[in-house]
Amino acid sequence: MNIIPLLFYIIAGIAYAVHFGTSSPMSGRSATVSLVIGTLAHTFVIGMQTMQVGHIPLVGTTGAISAFVWLLALAYLYTEMTTSERAMGTFIVPLMVILQVIPAITNSVATRPPVLESHWFEIHVSSLLVAYASFALACVISVTYVLLFKELKRKHLGVFYARLPSLQVLDVMNRRAVTFGWLFLTLGLVVGAVWLLQVQPSAADPRVQAMSILDPKIFIVVMCWLVYTFELYARRAIGWGGRRAAWLSAIGFAILMLNFVPIGYFVTRSHNFY
Amino acid sequence: MHLLLLGASHHSAPVELRERIDFSRRGIPEALHELANIDGITEVTVLSTCNRAEIYAFCSGSNSAQEPLTEFMSSFHDVPEHKLTPHLYKRTDRDSARHLFRVVAGLDSLVVGEPQIAGQVKDAFEIASGHGYTGASLNRLFHCAFGVGKRVRTETGLGEGAVSVSYAAISLARKIFGDLGALKALVIGAGEMAELTVTHLHAQAVARISVANRTPAHATTLAAKVDGIAVPWEAITDELASTDIVITATGASKWMLTRAHIADAIRPHRDRPLFIIDIGVPRDVEPAAGDVEQVFLYNIDDLQAIVRENLARRQSQIDRAEFIVNEEVDGFMAWLRSRSAIPTVVALRRRFEQTRQNELTRLAPKLASLSPAAKARIEEITRLIVEKLLLTPTEQLKAARDEQEIATDADTIDRLFQLTEKDHNAPRDETEDHRDSRSTALRSSAVKQR
Numbered sequence: 001m002n003i004i005p006l007l008f009y010i011i012a013g014i015a016y017a018v019h020f021g022t023s024s025p026m027s028g029r030s031a032t033v034s035l036v037i038g039t040l041a042h043t044f045v046i047g048m049q050t051m052q053v054g055h056i057p058l059v060g061t062t063g064a065i066s067a068f069v070w071l072l073a074l075a076y077l078y079t080e081m082t083t084s085e086r087a088m089g090t091f092i093v094p095l096m097v098i099l100q101v102i103p104a105i106t107n108s109v110a111t112r113p114p115v116l117e118s119h120w121f122e123i124h125v126s127s128l129l130v131a132y133a134s135f136a137l138a139c140v141i142s143v144t145y146v147l148l149f150k151e152l153k154r155k156h157l158g159v160f161y162a163r164l165p166s167l168q169v170l171d172v173m174n175r176r177a178v179t180f181g182w183l184f185l186t187l188g189l190v191v192g193a194v195w196l197l198q199v200q201p202s203a204a205d206p207r208v209q210a211m212s213i214l215d216p217k218i219f220i221v222v223m224c225w226l227v228y229t230f231e232l233y234a235r236r237a238i239g240w241g242g243r244r245a246a247w248l249s250a251i252g253f254a255i256l257m258l259n260f261v262p263i264g265y266f267v268t269r270s271h272n273f274y
Numbered sequence: 275m276h277l278l279l280l281g282a283s284h285h286s287a288p289v290e291l292r293e294r295i296d297f298s299r300r301g302i303p304e305a306l307h308e309l310a311n312i313d314g315i316t317e318v319t320v321l322s323t324c325n326r327a328e329i330y331a332f333c334s335g336s337n338s339a340q341e342p343l344t345e346f347m348s349s350f351h352d353v354p355e356h357k358l359t360p361h362l363y364k365r366t367d368r369d370s371a372r373h374l375f376r377v378v379a380g381l382d383s384l385v386v387g388e389p390q391i392a393g394q395v396k397d398a399f400e401i402a403s404g405h406g407y408t409g410a411s412l413n414r415l416f417h418c419a420f421g422v423g424k425r426v427r428t429e430t431g432l433g434e435g436a437v438s439v440s441y442a443a444i445s446l447a448r449k450i451f452g453d454l455g456a457l458k459a460l461v462i463g464a465g466e467m468a469e470l471t472v473t474h475l476h477a478q479a480v481a482r483i484s485v486a487n488r489t490p491a492h493a494t495t496l497a498a499k500v501d502g503i504a505v506p507w508e509a510i511t512d513e514l515a516s517t518d519i520v521i522t523a524t525g526a527s528k529w530m531l532t533r534a535h536i537a538d539a540i541r542p543h544r545d546r547p548l549f550i551i552d553i554g555v556p557r558d559v560e561p562a563a564g565d566v567e568q569v570f571l572y573n574i575d576d577l578q579a580i581v582r583e584n585l586a587r588r589q590s591q592i593d594r595a596e597f598i599v600n601e602e603v604d605g606f607m608a609w610l611r612s613r614s615a616i617p618t619v620v621a622l623r624r625r626f627e628q629t630r631q632n633e634l635t636r637l638a639p640k641l642a643s644l645s646p647a648a649k650a651r652i653e654e655i656t657r658l659i660v661e662k663l664l665l666t667p668t669e670q671l672k673a674a675r676d677e678q679e680i681a682t683d684a685d686t687i688d689r690l691f692q693l694t695e696k697d698h699n700a701p702r703d704e705t706e707d708h709r710d711s712r713s714t715a716l717r718s719s720a721v722k723q724r
Contacts, residue, residue: 024429025428148449152446152449152450152570153564153570155572155576155579155580157580157583161449162434165452166448166449166450166451166452167449167450167451167452167547168450168451168452168546168547169452171545235545239541239545240545241545241546241568242545242547242567242568243567243568244567
C-alpha cells in the first residue's frame with residue numbers, strides 16, 4: 001500500500017524539478033497538488049495500518065521510515081504554505097522518494113512485542129521522528145544555503161541566485177529548524193533513557209538487555225545530539241552562523257540518516273524490533 | 275469599427291520633440307475631451323510618459339480619423355504639422371493592438387523588459403475609463419494588454435535581472451540580506467556612482483546610512499541628500515564592525531581597506547554577512563578581503579559583468595515574449611471580429627422575437643381560457659425555443675475567420691431573413707441604424723470582392 005504515496009511523491013519530485021528549472025506556474029501548482037495528494041494517501045495508509053495492528057505503526061525501522069517520510073511531507077508543506085517558496089521541494093522530495101521506497105517494497109507491518117506496549121515508547125519514537133524531520137529540513141535548507149553562498153562568492157550568479165530566498169532568510173530557517181529538532185531530539189533521548197531504566201531490570205527480552213550507550217544506534221544518535229548542540233552553542237558564542245552552521249546541519253543529518261537506515265537495519269543489537 | 279494608433283516614442287522622435295508633445299503638460303483629461311469630439315471617434319485613451327506619447331482610439335466606419343488625429347496632435351501641442359509628421363507613427367487594427375501589447379510587455383522600451391511601463395499604461399487607461407472615454411472595445415484591448423504584461427513577466431525572463439550597476443548592487447544586497455529595512459550602510463568617498471547606489475539604498479529604507487569622506491563638507495552634503503549621518507574619516511574602522519553594507523568610491527591610489535581591516539570588522543560574535551561594493555577606480559578594497567568568511571566583495575567590473583549577463587539573458591527572451599504578444603493579438607482580433615457580427619445577431623434576434631410575439635398575440639384569444647401558470651409556461655417554452663434556434667447561428671457568426679467571411683454571412687442572413695427590407699414593424703434604434711449602414715458598406719465590399 002505504501003507504493004501509492006510513493007508514486008505521487010515521484011510525480012511531485014519531477015514537477016518540483018521542472019518548476020525549479022523553468023519556474024512555470026503550471027508545474028509549481030502540479031508539484032504542490034501531487035505532494036498534497038501523496039501526503040493524504042500516506043495518511044490513509046498509516047491510518048489503515050493502525051487499524052490493522054491496533055497501534056500506530058512505529059515499531060521497526062520500516063514503520064518508522066514511513067512515519068518519518070510522512071512527517072517530512074507535512075513539515076515541508078507547512079514551510080511551503082507559510083513562505084510561498086517552492087525551491088526547497090526540489091531537494092526534499094527526492095529524499096522522501098528514496099526513503100519511501102523501503103516501506104513500499106517491504107509492505108509488512110511489524111507487530112508490537114509486549115515490551116514496547118507503553119506510552120513511553122510512543123513518545124520516544126514520535127519525538128525522535130519529529131526531530132529527524134526537522135533536521136531533514138534544516139539539512140536541505142543548509143545545502144541550498146551553501147550552493148547560493150558559493151554562487152555569491154564566485155560572483156557567478158546562476159539558477160540558485162534566481163530561485164532561492166536570501167542567505168539571511170535561509171540562515172534563519174536553518175536555525176529555527178535545528179532549534180526545533182534539537183528540542184525534540186533531547187525529549188526523545190530523555191524519555192528513551194527514563195523508560196529503559198524502568199523496564200531493563202525486569203525485561204527478559206535480550207534486545208532490551210543489550211541497550212546501552214555503547215550500542216551503535218544509541219551511541220551515534222548521542223553524537224548527533226552533540227553536533228547539533230555544538231551548532232546552536234557556536235552560533236551564539238563564537239558567531240558560527242551562515243556557512244559553518246549550514247555544514248554542521250548537513251553533517252548532523254547525514255549521520256542521522258546513516259544511523260536511521262543502514263545501522264538501524266544491520267548493525268544495532270538493541271534497536272531492532274521488526 | 276477600427277482601432278487607430280497615433281504616437282511618437284524614443285524610437286521615432288528626439289527628446290526635444292517628445293518634451294513638446296507631452297500630454298501631461300496641458301492635462302490628459304483635456305486632451306481626451308477634445309479627442310472625443312473628433313467626428314467618428316467612439317472611444318479614446320492617451321498614453322503619455324517621458325518616452326512616448328500615444329493616442330489609441332476606436333473610430334466607427336472607415337479609418338479616416340487618422341488625419342484629424344494628426345491635426346489634433348499638432349494643434350493641441352502647438353507644433354507645426356510638417357515638423358511633427360515625420361516623427362509620428364500611425365497604425366491600424368492589428369498593428370495598433372500589437373504595438374500596445376509590445377509596449378506593455380516592455381518590448382518597446384529603452385531598456386527591454388523594464389517594469390514601470392505596465393503601471394504607466396494602467397494609469398493612462400484608468401484616467402480615460404474614469405472620465406468615461408472608453409467603451410467595451412478599448413476596455414477589452416487594455417485588459418488583454420495587462421494580461422500580456424503579466425504573461426510575459428511570469429512566463430519569460432524578460433524583466434529578470436538588474437540592468438544597471440547600482441540596481442545590480444541592490445539586488446545582490448537583497449539576495450544576501452533579504453529585507454534591507456534593518457540594515458546599516460556605510461558610504462566611503464563620493465562620486466556619481468556612489469551617490470546613485472546610496473540613493474537606491476535610501477529608497478529601500480535601510481535603517482541607517484553613514485557617510486565618510488576625507489573632506490568632511492562633502493560627507494555632510496551627501497548625508498543630507500539621503501537622510502544619513504556624516505561620520506569622521508578616523509571612525510571608519512569602528513563603523514565597519516556594525517555595518518552590513520559598505521560602498522567605497524574614493525579612487526585612492528592604495529588600498530583603503532585591507533584584508534586585515536575587514537577580518538577585524540568580522541569579529542567573533544558577528545554572524546551577519548558583510549557586503550562590500552567597491553566602485554572606486556582604482557579599487558579601494560584589497561581583493562583578498564573577499565576571502566574572509568561571510569564577506570562578499572564586488573567591484574565595478576563584477577557588477578558590470580552581471581549587468582551584461584542580465585541584458586544578454588533578456589535579449590534571449592525576446593522571441594518568447596513576441597510569441598506571447600502575437601498569440602494575444604490573435605485572440606483580441608478574433609474578439610473584435612466577433613463584435614462586428616453583433617449588429618446582425620441583434621437584428622436576427624429581434625426578427626425572431628418579433629415573430630414569437632406576433633404569434634402569441636394572434637393566438638391570444640385561443641389561449642384566454644388557460645390558467646396564468648399555463649400561460650407563463652407557454653411564454654417560457656416559446657422563448658426557450660427561440661433561444662435554442664438562435665444559439666448555433668450566433669456562435670457561428672461570431673466565429674468567422676475574417677471580416678470578409680462576416681460580411682458574406684451577414685449578407686446571406688440579411689437576404690434569407692429579409693432583415694433590412696421588411697423589418698418595418700420593429701422599433702428602430704441606434705444600434706440598428708448602425709447595423710444598416712454597416713451592412714450596406716459590407717455588402718458593397720462583398721460585391722467588389724466577387
